[in-house]
Amino acid sequence: MGIIKLHNIRAYAYHGCLVEEGKIGSDYRVDVAVKANLQPSADSDHLADTVDYVHINRIVKEEMAIRSKLLEHVARRILDRIFDEIAITEEATVEVSKINPPIGGNVEMVTISMTLERSRHRIQKEL
Template sequence: MGVIKLKNIKVYAYHGCLVEEKKIGSDYRVDLKIKADLTTSATSDRLADTVDYVHLNHIVKQEMAIRSKLLEHAAERILKRILEEITMVQKATVAVAKINPPIGGNVEMVTIIRSKKR
């Protein structure tokens, strides 16, 4: 088994329950961790034998571009697509963080973390 991590994927999106969030958007940070059997790719040195992190990044960016009221919903879509599209992935964990959330205080970010496995 092996692990692939994508850290600090930066996106601008329009998630949230407030009308203002729908109109002006916000900065987000996404961290992704997947577990897969990387034994074959470790010896073959072939992209076809591993989980392509370019594909993972593409999924994150596409799903974050679809508006959700809740970060949990965006995270669920990301996890679902990863498991549907990349059969090598046995487990995926995603953290979606809203930078400077509008919650009436000095809060750097709010993060939700979700995991799914086969």
Template sequence: MGQIKLENIRVFANHGCLTEETKIGSDYRVDLEVEADLEPSAKSDNLKDTVDYVFLNRVVREEMAKPSYLLETVAKNIINRIFKEDTMVTQTTVWVSKINPPIGGDVEMVTIKMSEDRKI
């Protein structure tokens, strides 16, 4: 087994429960970690034998572009899509952070973390 991590994917998106959040949008940070058997690709040196991190980045960006009220929904959509489109992934963890959230205080970011193992 091995892990592939994408860290600090920066996106602008329109998530939130407040009307202003969905209209004006805000900055987000997404971190992603997937587990897969990386031995075949280590031996073959062939992209088809591993999880393509270009694919992972694309999934994050496309799912972040779909407005949701909750970050939990966005994270779950990212996880579901990765499992659906890449059978090599056995476990996924995603962190979705809203930068400078409008919560009435000096808070750098709010982060939710979700993890899931592939259901057999």
């Protein structure tokens, strides 16, 4: 088992419960870690045998462009797409951070982190 990590994917998006957040938007940071069997790609040296981080980056960018009230909702959509589109994924963690959140204080960022295993993904999709 191995891990592919993407750190600090930056996006400008319009997530949030406040009407102003939907109009003004803000900066976000997304971090993704995908666990998978990387031995086949280590042996073959073929992109088709691994987790393509360009693909993960595209998923993140596309899902961040869809407005949601909650960061949890965005993270779950990203996780669902990773499992649906990258067959060798066994577990994935997504962290979505809102930079300088409008919470009336000097806070650098607020982060939600979600981890999902393939077996749990299947069960939740069946419900």
